[in-house]
Structures are given as C-alpha cells and as structure tokens.
Amino acid sequence: MSAPAISSARKPPRPAAPSGTVLPIAAPYPAPPIPEHAAAGAPAPEEQYSLPAGYGDTRIVLMIKDPWWLYAYWEVQPQAERAARSQLTPEDIVGLQSVLRVYDVTDTAFPDQSARRWFDIPLSGLATSWYIHANAPDRSFIVEIGLLTRGGRFLLLARSNRVTTPRAGPSEVIDTAWAIDDETFWRLFGGAVGRGSSPSGWMSAPSSAHAWLPAGTAAARPAVVKGFWCRVNTDLVIHGATEPRAKVSIQGRPVLLRPDGTFTIRLAVPDGAQTITIDVTSADGATTRTITPTVTLAWSGTLEPERPAKPFRPSGKPADRPSPGGAA
Amino acid sequence: MEPRGLLALVLHTHLPFVRHPEHPSFLEERWLFEAITETYLPLLARFHRLADERVPFRVTMSFTPPLLAMLADELLRTRYLRHLEALIELSAKEIERTRWEPPFHRLALFYHHRFTTARRLYVEAYRRDLIGAFRSLSERGVLEPIASCATHGYLPLMETQPAAVRAQIRIGVAAFEHAFGRRPTGFWLPECGYQPGHDAVLKECGIRYFLTDAHGILFGSPRPKYGVYAPAICPSGVAAFGRDMESSKSVWSAEEGYPGDFHYREFYRDIGFDLDYDYVRPYLNGDGARLHTGIKYYRITGKTDDKQPYDPDRALEQAAGHASNFLFNRGKQAEHLSSVLGRVPIIVSPYDAELFGHWWFEGPDWLEFVIRKAHADQPDVRLISPADYFERYPTNQALQPSLSSWGNGGYSDVWLTGANDWLYRHLHKMAERMTDSARAHRHPDPLRERLLNQMARELLLAQSSDWAFILKTQTHTAYAYRRIHDHLARFSALEEAVRRGRVDEGWVAGVEEKDNCFPFLDYRVYA
Numbered sequence: 001m002s003a004p005a006i007s008s009a010r011k012p013p014r015p016a017a018p019s020g021t022v023l024p025i026a027a028p029y030p031a032p033p034i035p036e037h038a039a040a041g042a043p044a045p046e047e048q049y050s051l052p053a054g055y056g057d058t059r060i061v062l063m064i065k066d067p068w069w070l071y072a073y074w075e076v077q078p079q080a081e082r083a084a085r086s087q088l089t090p091e092d093i094v095g096l097q098s099v100l101r102v103y104d105v106t107d108t109a110f111p112d113q114s115a116r117r118w119f120d121i122p123l124s125g126l127a128t129s130w131y132i133h134a135n136a137p138d139r140s141f142i143v144e145i146g147l148l149t150r151g152g153r154f155l156l157l158a159r160s161n162r163v164t165t166p167r168a169g170p171s172e173v174i175d176t177a178w179a180i181d182d183e184t185f186w187r188l189f190g191g192a193v194g195r196g197s198s199p200s201g202w203m204s205a206p207s208s209a210h211a212w213l214p215a216g217t218a219a220a221r222p223a224v225v226k227g228f229w230c231r232v233n234t235d236l237v238i239h240g241a242t243e244p245r246a247k248v249s250i251q252g253r254p255v256l257l258r259p260d261g262t263f264t265i266r267l268a269v270p271d272g273a274q275t276i277t278i279d280v281t282s283a284d285g286a287t288t289r290t291i292t293p294t295v296t297l298a299w300s301g302t303l304e305p306e307r308p309a310k311p312f313r314p315s316g317k318p319a320d321r322p323s324p325g326g327a328a
Numbered sequence: 329m330e331p332r333g334l335l336a337l338v339l340h341t342h343l344p345f346v347r348h349p350e351h352p353s354f355l356e357e358r359w360l361f362e363a364i365t366e367t368y369l370p371l372l373a374r375f376h377r378l379a380d381e382r383v384p385f386r387v388t389m390s391f392t393p394p395l396l397a398m399l400a401d402e403l404l405r406t407r408y409l410r411h412l413e414a415l416i417e418l419s420a421k422e423i424e425r426t427r428w429e430p431p432f433h434r435l436a437l438f439y440h441h442r443f444t445t446a447r448r449l450y451v452e453a454y455r456r457d458l459i460g461a462f463r464s465l466s467e468r469g470v471l472e473p474i475a476s477c478a479t480h481g482y483l484p485l486m487e488t489q490p491a492a493v494r495a496q497i498r499i500g501v502a503a504f505e506h507a508f509g510r511r512p513t514g515f516w517l518p519e520c521g522y523q524p525g526h527d528a529v530l531k532e533c534g535i536r537y538f539l540t541d542a543h544g545i546l547f548g549s550p551r552p553k554y555g556v557y558a559p560a561i562c563p564s565g566v567a568a569f570g571r572d573m574e575s576s577k578s579v580w581s582a583e584e585g586y587p588g589d590f591h592y593r594e595f596y597r598d599i600g601f602d603l604d605y606d607y608v609r610p611y612l613n614g615d616g617a618r619l620h621t622g623i624k625y626y627r628i629t630g631k632t633d634d635k636q637p638y639d640p641d642r643a644l645e646q647a648a649g650h651a652s653n654f655l656f657n658r659g660k661q662a663e664h665l666s667s668v669l670g671r672v673p674i675i676v677s678p679y680d681a682e683l684f685g686h687w688w689f690e691g692p693d694w695l696e697f698v699i700r701k702a703h704a705d706q707p708d709v710r711l712i713s714p715a716d717y718f719e720r721y722p723t724n725q726a727l728q729p730s731l732s733s734w735g736n737g738g739y740s741d742v743w744l745t746g747a748n749d750w751l752y753r754h755l756h757k758m759a760e761r762m763t764d765s766a767r768a769h770r771h772p773d774p775l776r777e778r779l780l781n782q783m784a785r786e787l788l789l790a791q792s793s794d795w796a797f798i799l800k801t802q803t804h805t806a807y808a809y810r811r812i813h814d815h816l817a818r819f820s821a822l823e824e825a826v827r828r829g830r831v832d833e834g835w836v837a838g839v840e841e842k843d844n845c846f847p848f849l850d851y852r853v854y855a
Contacts, residue, residue, distance in 0.1 A: 049817030161488050178552075268427075
C-alpha cells in the first residue's frame with residue numbers, strides 16, 4: 001500500500017524455481033465467520049474445504065507472462081506415469097528424468113508437423129509448475145511434460161495448449177496504404193515505446209495497474225522506521241458532572257451532557273497560559289456557577305512545541321508517498 | 329474553430345465486491361465508503377455543476393459490475409450512511425479540540441463541511457442512488473459510460489478457458505444494460521489486458537471500441553501509421569484506442585506528476601494514526617487497529633517527515649495552475665502531432681477514477697479546472713469521448729494489436745508471479761467445471777437452476793484480478809486468500825449439490841444472501 005515507486009525495476013521471474021512445491025494448501029487465513037444457521041450441526045462447506053493440491057488430471061497448461069517468459073503448471077497421475085514406464089526396459093529406468101520439453105511451433109501444425117526447435121528443462125520430482133525462459137517474443141510454443149531416458153527416448157505424459165508470445169517491439173510489417181517511415185515512427189512514438197524494445201525499456205514507463213489500495217493497512221503506518229523518532233502532543237481533557245438537565249458551556253460554547261450528567265471535552269493545547277471558562281447553569285436557569293481553571297504549558301527538551309505533531313525521523317521513507325493510484 | 333487535438337479523458341471506476349452481512353461492520357467495506365466520499369460524490373457534484381452551467385464537455389467513465397452492484401445494494405447504502413455519520417461526529421469533535429490551533433481548526437471546519445455536504449448530496453441530491461446520478465449525467469450528454477468485465481477478471485490469463493472469457497464480457501455488458509438501460513458502445517478491458525482474439529467476443533456484444541496500453545497499438549501489426557493517436561481497427565472490426573504516455577505520466581507519476589506537489593494534501597498523515605488512541609477508538613473498526621479516517625491535516629511539504637499544515641486555498645490555486653499546464657502541454661503535443669501526422673490526433677488519457685479524490689485529494693478540482701479551461705481558455709484541444717471520434721474520422725487503419733496490459737512491465741507479470749501463480753490451476757478448473765455443468769444441465773429443475781446461477785457467481789467473484797494483485801502487493805493478503813478459499817469452497821459444494829439434486833437449504837440461502845450480485849445472471853452463458 002505504500003505504493004511502490006514507479007521506477008522500480010521489474011523483478012525477473014524466479015529462475016526456474018519449482019514453485020509448485022509451495023502451494024499454499026494450508027496457508028493461514030482468519031477463521032471464517034460463524035454462519036448464522038450453524039446451529040444445524042454440520043460445519044458449513046467453507047469450514048471443511050481446503051484447496052486441493054490437484055484435481056486428478058494428467059495435463060499441462062501453458063501461460064504467457066511476458067514476451068520472454070512462459071509459465072506452465074501441470075498434474076500427472078501416478079497411473080499415467082506407470083503406463084509410460086511400462087514401455088521401458090529395466091536399463092531405461094535407470095537415470096530416468098522428468099523433463100519439460102519446450103517446442104517452438106511458430107507457423108507449424110505441431111505435432112503433425114515437426115517443431116522448429118526445442119529444448120528440455122530437467123525437473124525435480126516435486127515440481128508442479130515452472131517459469132520458462134523462452135526468450136523469444138512473437139513466437140509460438142507448446143510444452144510437453146514427459147520422461148527422458150539416458151538413451152534419449154522421450155515418453156510423453158501430457159501436452160499443453162499452444163501460446164504465442166507478444167511482440168516486444170514494433171512490427172516489421174508495413175501496410176502500404178498506411179505507411180510510415182522508420183525514422184518518423186521512432187521519432188514520434190519511440191518515447192512511448194520505451195528506450196528500445198528490451199524488457200527493461202518498459203520499466204520506466206509509469207505503471208498504473210493497481211487495485212484499490214485500501215487505507216489503513218500496516219504498510220501505511222509508520223511501523224517500520226529505521227532509527228528513532230518521536231512526537232509529543234498535549235491535549236487537555238476537561239471533564240466533570242452536574243445534574244443531567246443543567247446546561248454547561250465551555251469558552252461560551254454549549255457542551256453536550258451525557259444522560260448521567262457527565263461531560264467531557266478535549267482541547268489541543270498550545271504553548272503558554274490558557275484560561276478556560278466553564279459556566280454551569282441549573283436546569284431552571286436560576287443558579288449559575290463559573291469556574292475558570294488556568295493551564296500553563298511550558299516545554300523543555302528538544303521537541304519544538306509550536307509544531308504540534310513533529311516527528312523526528314532521520315531519513316525520509318522513500319516509499320511513503322503513493323504513486324498516486326498505486327502502481328504495481 | 330477547428331481544434332488541433334482531441335482529448336479523451338477516461339476514468340476507470342472499479343472496486344472488488346466486498347459485502348459481509350454476516351459481520352456488523354467490516355474493514356474492507358470501507359474501500360467503497362471512502363471512494364464514495366472522496367471520489368464518486370466529488371466527481372458527481374462537479375460534473376452536474378458544470379452541466380448546470382452549460383459548460384460543454386465529454387468525459388468517459390467505465391463502471392465495473394461489482395461496483396454497480398455495491399452502489400445499488402441496500403445494506404451497503406445503509407452502512408455507508410452510518411460510516412458518514414460517524415465521520416461527521418468525529419469532525420465535529422475535531423472542531424472543538426482544535427479551537428486553540430487556528431490552522432487545524434480551519435481544517436476541522438473544512439472537513440466537517442465536506443462530510444456534511446457529502447451527506448446532503450448522497451441523501452438529498454442523489455437519493456442514495458449514485459448509479460442514477462451517473463446515468464443522468466449520461467442523459468445530459470456529458471458523460472459517456474462504458475462497460476467492463478463481470479468481476480474485473482484479467483482476461484489474458486483466462487485464455488485457455490474461452491467460455492470464462494466470454495462470460496466475463498457478456499455478464500459485464502448485461503450488468504451495464506441493467507444499470508444504464510442501454511447497450512454500451514465502449515468497453516474497458518480490466519487492467520487494459522488485451523489478448524488477440526478477445527475483440528471478436530466484444531464484437532458479439534455490439535461493442536465498438538476498447539482501450540489498450542500504448543504498446544498494444546504501437547507493437548501491433550502492421551505498424552500503426554498514427555501510433556496511438558488514432559484508433560486501430562482489429563480483425564473483428566472493433567476499434568482499439570491506445571493510451572497516451574505523455575499525458576498519463578503527468579498525472580500518474582509520483583515523481584514528475586502533479587499529485588506529488590508539495591502544496592497538495594499528504595495522504596499518509598491521518599488523525600486515525602496521529603491522535604490519542606482512546607479518542608479515535610470509537611471511529612476505528614471492530615478489531616481496533618488504527619486506520620485512515622479521512623481527516624488529514626498536513627500537506628506533502630517536501631521530502632521530509634516534518635509536515636506543514638495543509639492549506640486548501642493554496643492547493644486549489646495549484647490545481648488550477650496544473651490544469652493550465654496540462655492543457656498547454658496537450659496543445660503543444662497536438663500541434664506537433666497534427667503537423668507531422670496530417671490528421672487531428674486523439675489523445676487518450678485513462679486513469680483509475682479513485683486516483684481523483686482518494687489518492688490525489690485535489691484531483692476532482694484539477695479535473696474541473698481542466699474541463700472549464702478546455703472550454704473557455706484555449707482553442708487547441710477539445711474534449712471528446714472515443715466514440716465521438718468515428719464521426720470525424722470513420723476510416724482507420726486495420727491492424728492486429730499486441731498482447732498487453734497497463735500493469736507493471738506491460739504484460740501479465742503483476743498477476744502471474746510467485747505470490748499468486750498457484751491461483752490459476754484452481755480458477756481454470758472451476759471455469760472448466762462450470763462449463764461442463766452448464767452444458768450438462770441445459771433444462772434444469774428450479775433448484776438446480778438456482779444452484780447453477782450461484783455457482784457462476786462464485787466463479788466470477790473468485791476471478792477478480794484484485795485478489796491476485798493483493799497477493800502480490802502483500803497488503804490484506806489474508807482477506808484475499810480467504811475470499812478465494814470461500815468462493816472455491818462454495819463453488820465445489822454447489823457443484824456437488826447440482827450433481828445430487830439436493831442441498832442444505834439454509835446454507836444455500838446464506839450463500840445467496842452474501843454473494844448476491846448480478847440478479848440478472850443466467851449460467852447458460854457458459855454453455
């Protein structure tokens with residue numbers, strides 16, 4: 001919420017970390033509210049449910065993160081793996097490796113036609129998802145998960161959908177009816193295209209994606225401050241009691257009494273001497289009392305009292321100011 | 329006189345659906361309350377005033393279905409008024425407390441006036457019906473409302489579930505028709521997330537245009553002759569307008585942008601944190617954690633923590649100056665572009681609506697100054713809505729825009745990262761099961777029909793891009809996680825009930841009461 005600085009560099013995706021092993025199946029969350037009808041006995045489905053680790057499928061799904069990175073998640077059932085292994089000789093089983101095979105299928109009808117190129121990513125047994133550095137904008141990909149023998153035989157377990165990464169720079173294709181020469185294009189629009197068509201070129205573009213960043217979150221509080229700061233303010237609380245139907249005014253302004261006749265007023269106190277006039281009038285208006293306490297506020301020490309709420313913080317917190325509207 | 333440039337100001341208005349009747353008060357419901365007080369009411373009041381004064385202008389605003397549902401909801405309307413009454417009470421106490429401190433006393437009066445004005449607007453002027461107030465601006469011809477997805481689902485990461493993409497768009501259009509009584513011409517893709525091919529789904533719904541980030545157009549193919557300064561016609565025939573970075577930056581950027589001006593109000597100094605705990609405690613939420621009340625006494629001052637008291641008059645002058653500067657720069661930009669391009673450019677400046685008023689306190693004033701000055705002070709730039717552009721230039725270049733979003737990095741990095749990637753296997757599976765269930769039950773009995781509709785609501789609410797975003801930014805993560813969990817849990821239980829043809833009536837009624845958005849929804853959109 002302390003809306004991160006706009007210029008923050010894009011963090012590269014975690015390099016090939018098997019994120020699947022950290023599925024927050026048991027992630028903590030606050031206890032669900034008690035349903036009003038919980039008297040029935042059986043707990044509500046919300047209380048019984050936990051996110052499943054899988055759905056009993058053998059499948060792999062491929063997604064696009066950006067022009068250079070893909071993300072795949074998958075699930076393979078043991079029987080699918082057993083079926084694949086059963087095609088192997090005992091020698092093949094030794095050194096058998098789970099791999100992701102990443103195919104560049106740009107303009108080919110893979111798998112009926114062969115892929116243009118491919119590479120393998122060896123997996124640890126526990127991985128159920130992977131960030132893939134294809135590093136190839138404007139290309140199409142299909143990923144297979146399978147078992148690779150030492151002899152180089154690949155046994156398919158699941159094949160993904162096809163994705164096409166976005167272009168990371170202007171198209172080379174020019175429509176003659178709407179032609180613009182290279183120089184003019186870059187001069188006019190180059191600034192908006194970032195400094196060159198690299199991923200980092202985009203980083204300096206103001207990013208405005210944000211969800212409603214709610215007020216009042218921990219990040220907004222001066223909770224994590226390096227060093228030391230303090231501030232001291234003085235509020236004066238005047239409180240008292242009289243008959244509930246009496247009238248009380250402080251500094252000539254009426255004060256609202258509580259039903260039991262008590263009253264409280266809070267005043268921020270500046271430096272020096274202040275005289276406070278409190279008038280209390282009986283319900284019938286016949287009797288009046290005036291009380292005038294005098295309060296003197298004097299300071300010693302290093303805080304300057306003429307500025308109420310002066311914090312001392314050695315260094316500015318750079319992220320304290322929101323990029324208005326947040327930013328990712 | 330012919331203008332040199334056309335300026336389309338687009339405000340994207342969205343909040344996730346947060347409504348918890350099961351709790352007496354709920355922290356995250358304040359997102360809506362704060363947005364009403366700080367953004368929606370100030371914008372409505374200014375736009376209506378300008379229209380009353382017959383200042384000609386055009387502003388485009390997208391409204392997401394969750395926000396429309398919350399604005400129309402009786403429980404939240406009542407709770408909003410309760411919230412506002414508490415603020416009025418607190419600001420009245422502040423008038424007393426600050427009596428010996430003139431700069432703060434003046435501000436306490438200022439806030440008290442603002443909150444009582446908000447109550448008057450909400451109760452008397454708009455009769456608690458903010459959708460009606462926006463609709464009337466649309467009828468007066470100054471506001472062009474546009475539609476958005478059902479629950480702000482981020483479509484590029486839904487690509488493997490085409491039925492879910494179609495449902496997000498169609499239900500979004502249905503919600504718009506429900507609220508505004510007419511078909512939308514424009515569409516806001518959540519997070520400006522455009523995936524090639526989705527324009528065809530918009531076409532099916534009669535949409536004429538949508539918005540993308542700049543590189544969506546600039547990296548389109550063939551290369552765009554006019555860059556983002558003219559719409560691109562997608563293969564489906566729907567037009568895409570690209571965001572202008574120069575004008576965006578001057579408002580968005582914390583460093584170079586107007587909102588960082590030292591005279592403007594400091595967001596992060598709020599009496600909810602600054603004052604004595606016992607004094608503010610009655611105005612905090614149930615758990616008693618300090619929070620932003622909305623009463624903020626300081627100006628940004630500079631790169632210092634020693635903040636000076638806010639001066640609203642001085643800030644207003646600054647907003648007027650920034651509005652002049654904004655228009656001057658657009659005039660220069662338009663002059664340059666039109667001379668090179670040989671066509672009057674359209675400069676499209678989209679912003680989150682909540683930037684104005686909530687984050688940038690003076691934003692609504694700035695906007696009003698821009699509108700007034702665009703009309704009275706200069707001939708170079710004219711405000712229009714994207715739809716108006718086609719009357720002037722019906723012929724535009726055909727090209728295929730590129731996959732893009734306005735998120736950090738320009739693609740899907742924000743919503744697909746270590747903190748939230750685990751979501752998608754669940755969301756995709758739910759969407760697949762929704763589609764299977766819808767196809768298996770084309771003519772259901774009344775109970776199953778009801779359950780299937782509620783299944784669709786649970787799926788849609790889980791798909792909100794807000795949850796993935798919150799998980800990434802690490803604020804309110806427990807709440808986001810719980811929402812995903814609960815919607816998945818309800819979906820699974822409903823699916824099971826559909827299969828078995830029976831259900832715990834009390835439980836399902838409770839779910840329908842909690843997640844009560846989109847009464848018009850028909851699950852067959854997934855079939």
